[in-house]
Amino acid sequence: MNSTILGAQSAPALAMNPAGAWIVVWQSGDAVFAQRYDADGAAILTGGVQEFQVSEVGRAASAPRAAMDQDGGLVVVWTGAGADDADGIYARRSSSDGSLGAVFLVNSQTAGVQDAPDVAMDEDGRFVAAWRTPDGDGSGIAWRRFNADATPKGAEAFVNVSTAGDQAAPAVGVDPDGLLTVVWQSGTSIVGRQYLSDGTPLTGEFLVDSSAAPGAGAPAVGVGP
Numbered sequence: 001m002n003s004t005i006l007g008a009q010s011a012p013a014l015a016m017n018p019a020g021a022w023i024v025v026w027q028s029g030d031a032v033f034a035q036r037y038d039a040d041g042a043a044i045l046t047g048g049v050q051e052f053q054v055s056e057v058g059r060a061a062s063a064p065r066a067a068m069d070q071d072g073g074l075v076v077v078w079t080g081a082g083a084d085d086a087d088g089i090y091a092r093r094s095s096s097d098g099s100l101g102a103v104f105l106v107n108s109q110t111a112g113v114q115d116a117p118d119v120a121m122d123e124d125g126r127f128v129a130a131w132r133t134p135d136g137d138g139s140g141i142a143w144r145r146f147n148a149d150a151t152p153k154g155a156e157a158f159v160n161v162s163t164a165g166d167q168a169a170p171a172v173g174v175d176p177d178g179l180l181t182v183v184w185q186s187g188t189s190i191v192g193r194q195y196l197s198d199g200t201p202l203t204g205e206f207l208v209d210s211s212a213a214p215g216a217g218a219p220a221v222g223v224g225p
Contacts (some may be wrong), residue, residue: 015066025064041118067121072096079115118175130170130201138166169218
């Protein structure tokens with residue numbers, strides 16, 4: 001995937017749309033890069049190049065995640081330094097032709113460290129990001145919904161109801177009807193919560209797995225057609 005071989009290339013993540021096009025994002029040094037491919041595995045040029053930098057030049061970025069819509073438009077999120085008072089969650093949209101939009105701050109709460117983002121996108125380009133953030137007793141899980149043009153659909157909100165201890169490693173998915181699912185690690189358990197397409201909670205927290213040892217790895221969520 002990467003043509004740059006100097007320094008460390010790490011933290012890869014992949015996203016694919018229903019038509020089979022896909023994107024790989026990764027951390028290269030202290031920046032986030034990406035490469036797009038069509039359904040046949042052929043590299044797609046973006047700005048005349050294959051491998052392109054998503055994060056801003058001169059600002060450290062790590063832990064990227066990506067999502068892609070039906071037409072090949074995409075969004076990439078990452079943990080980065082910038083306007084936030086510590087690390088914050090940043091994102092960038094790209095249209096199906098590879099045109100990159102501006103980098104924007106996802107989180108509105110800027111106190112403390114925001115990190116460990118994930119993102120999911122529906123067929124029409126609307127997307128939701130989830131990340132770890134302080135919640136008054138360790139860390140909690142926040143999320144925020146966005147329109148296809150990257151304008152926010154309301155303020156960020158906490159997903160977790162339980163605040164005891166640390167909530168970590170969120171993962172988010174959205175199905176074709178807009179049903180949203182967030183899962184995360186809470187102590188030694190994996191828990192989840194579902195929302196309707198307008199952000200209304202469909203469930204409270206529910207237990208997915210009670211035997212997830214701390215540090216055992218981040219949970220993931222997938223949705224079907």
